Amino acid sequence: MLPAANPLEKPIYVPPKTSVTYSVFIMHRRKDLWCPDAEEFDPDRFLDERLHKYLIPKPFIFLPFNGGPRICLGQQFAYNEMSFMLIRLLQTFSCITLTPEAQHPDTRQPTEWAQAEGRKSRERFRPKSHLTLYADGGLWVRMNEAENA
Numbered sequence: 001m002l003p004a005a006n007p008l009e010k011p012i013y014v015p016p017k018t019s020v021t022y023s024v025f026i027m028h029r030r031k032d033l034w035c036p037d038a039e040e041f042d043p044d045r046f047l048d049e050r051l052h053k054y055l056i057p058k059p060f061i062f063l064p065f066n067g068g069p070r071i072c073l074g075q076q077f078a079y080n081e082m083s084f085m086l087i088r089l090l091q092t093f094s095c096i097t098l099t100p101e102a103q104h105p106d107t108r109q110p111t112e113w114a115q116a117e118g119r120k121s122r123e124r125f126r127p128k129s130h131l132t133l134y135a136d137g138g139l140w141v142r143m144n145e146a147e148n149a
């Protein structure tokens with residue numbers, strides 16, 4: 001038995017040996033869990049009042065490394081690696097701009113996306129989801145080396 005999200009509703013019965021799948025990608029974009037701007041890339045949501053409003057009361061809404069006893073053992077290592085890489089990148093280059101013209105045509109976002117609802121119509125590259133998110137065909141950018149890099 002799983003408790004219903006609304007305590008006034010009946011608990012959910014899950015029969016033995018049932019496979020239960022869920023999409024972390026979709027969960028991380030749910031407006032009811034992350035506030036109406038859930039589709040915006042806004043890392044400040046982990047720093048400002050939204051942190052206390054959404055994530056702290058329900059930590060399981062953020063599961064890139066899963067959670068519980070089988071949580072990813074490399075989580076802290078991965079955070080360290082990512083922050084080191086990002087900081088070195090920003091120290092070395094002063095300006096990074098997207099160059100869609102360098103993107104292979106097969107990996108550009110399809111033209112019909114422009115008419116799609118929500119975030120899809122504004123995408124400037126084609127995101128793909130595996131264990132982590134990535135850009136189909138790579139993310140092609142032009143970078144200017146910073147002075148005193």
Ligand code: HEM
Pocket residue numbers: 064065066067069070071072073074075077078131132
């Ligand atoms: C962005 C990078 C990474 C992501 C998103 C990620 C995500 C995950 C996820 C979702 C799991 C499955 C947890 C489960 O079965 O419930 C996992 C397991 C695991 N990860 Fe990672 N991981 C990352 C990087 C790393 C790194 C760098 C290491 C090692 C240095 C690592 C070591 C492990 C190990 C050993 C497990 C198995 C834990 C267990 O089954 O008890 N991961 N990871």
